[in-house]
Amino acid sequence: MRFPAALAAAIALVTTNARADLTDADIRGPVRVGSGWSSMYHARVLSLSFEDELKAKRLSDTLTVHVVFGMDGVRGPSYVNAAGETKHKGFLGVDIGPGFMWRIGPRGPAFVLNGTIGPLWESNSDDLSPHGIGIAARAELFPFYQDLVEAVMCPRGWVATYVLSGLHGWALARQDWLGSNAGQTYAVGLGIELGRNLLLPILGVVMDGACSAKGK
Numbered sequence: 083m084r085f086p087a088a089l090a091a092a093i094a095l096v097t098t099n100a101r102a103d104l105t106d107a108d109i110r111g112p113v114r115v116g117s118g119w120s121s122m123y124h125a126r127v128l129s130l131s132f133e134d135e136l137k138a139k140r141l142s143d144t145l146t147v148h149v150v151f152g153m154d155g156v157r158g159p160s161y162v163n164a165a166g167e168t169k170h171k172g173f174l175g176v177d178i179g180p181g182f183m184w185r186i187g188p189r190g191p192a193f194v195l196n197g198t199i200g201p202l203w204e205s206n207s208d209d210l211s212p213h214g215i216g217i218a219a220r221a222e223l224f225p226f227y228q229d230l231v232e233a234v235m236c237p238r239g240w241v242a243t244y245v246l247s248g249l250h251g252w253a254l255a256r257q258d259w260l261g262s263n264a265g266q267t268y269a270v271g272l273g274i275e276l277g278r279n280l281l282l283p284i285l286g287v288v289m290d291g292a293c294s295a296k297g298k
Contacts, residue, residue, distance in 0.1 A: 108137040108146065108183075108230045111277015112222075114252055118269025122258060123158040123171055129254060129269035130155045134277060135181060135194070144185050150196045151178040154218060156256070156267055157205070172205040173260055175216045185227065192227035194250075196220045202260055216258035222273070224250040233278065234285045240293035243282070248275020 111134050120127045133152025140146050158171035179198035185191070197219050201212035228238075228247040236243050249272070256267040286293070 106137075106140065106231075108148070109278060109281070110135040110248075110275065111280075112248065112250065112273040113276045114271055114273035116252065116254070116269045116271015118254070118267060118271075120156060120158060120265060120267045122260065122263050122265025122267070125159040127159075127172070127267060127269065128157040129267070129271060130157065132276070133177070133196075135183075135196070137183075144187070146183045146185075148181045148183060149178070150181045150198055153177070154198070154216075154254075154256075155205075156258075156269075163206075169206050173202045173214070173216075173258065174205060175202045175218070175258075176200045177216075177218060185229075190227075192224040194220075194222040194224070196222075202258060204260060214258060214260035216256055216260075218254060218256040220252055220254045222250050222252045224248075230278065230285075233282055236286075236293040243293055244275075244279050248278065249273070 111132070114129070114131045114133075116129045118127055118129055119125075131152065131154040133150055133154070135148045135150050137146050137148045153174060154177050155174040156172050160168050160170050163169050177198035177200035179196060181194060181196035184193045186193075197217070199217045200215070202214040202216050203210075204213045207213060224247070226242065226246040226249065228243060233243050233247060252271060252273055254267070254269045254271075258265060258267065282293075
């Protein structure tokens with residue numbers, strides 16, 4: 083009888099500690115798409131990205147510092163290669179850097195500013211070694227933001243939690259050096275939350291607050 087009791091106590095302790103660790107946690111995993119202009123290609127481009135934003139430190143009740151890492155890609159104009167195939171110029175960057183989030187009140191909208199740097203790979207090359215480097219600054223506005231604990235507890239229902247809280251607009255400015263070419267990219271677009279939504283059902287089991295658990 084001692085082993086089941088000890089196991090139950092261990093599970094209860096782990097669950098309690100996990101809940102305590104999550105009370106001030108926040109993470110975002112947005113997917114973004116937008117359109118802009120590239121001085122490197124002298125053409126309109128498509129901007130695509132998937133990044134994780136993990137809170138590192140709370141500076142005040144409304145201001146936090148986070149770490150950003152992920153992928154940021156630019157798809158440029160089309161061209162025809164030597165084999166007669168239609169391809170697109172462009173590149174993919176793997177970026178990392180710091181960011182800040184300012185939230186207007188405990189239930190207000192949130193403004194995010196990120197700065198990242200990382201290597202670049204040309205989309206029309208099979209060479210696995212990096213072809214350049216780029217730096218980027220991105221601003222994001224979340225009109226209906228919820229932090230991670232709010233999202234897990236689901237106080238406003240699943241539509242607000244899984245859809246509205248992750249919708250945001252963004253603006254991007256990049257400076258890239260790609261081989262012998264260099265230039266800037268400016269883009270704007272919309273983003274949705276994907277990474278966090280995959281975590282919420284799991285965290286809901288630990289914190290007893292997921293939308294599904296509350297029947298919403």
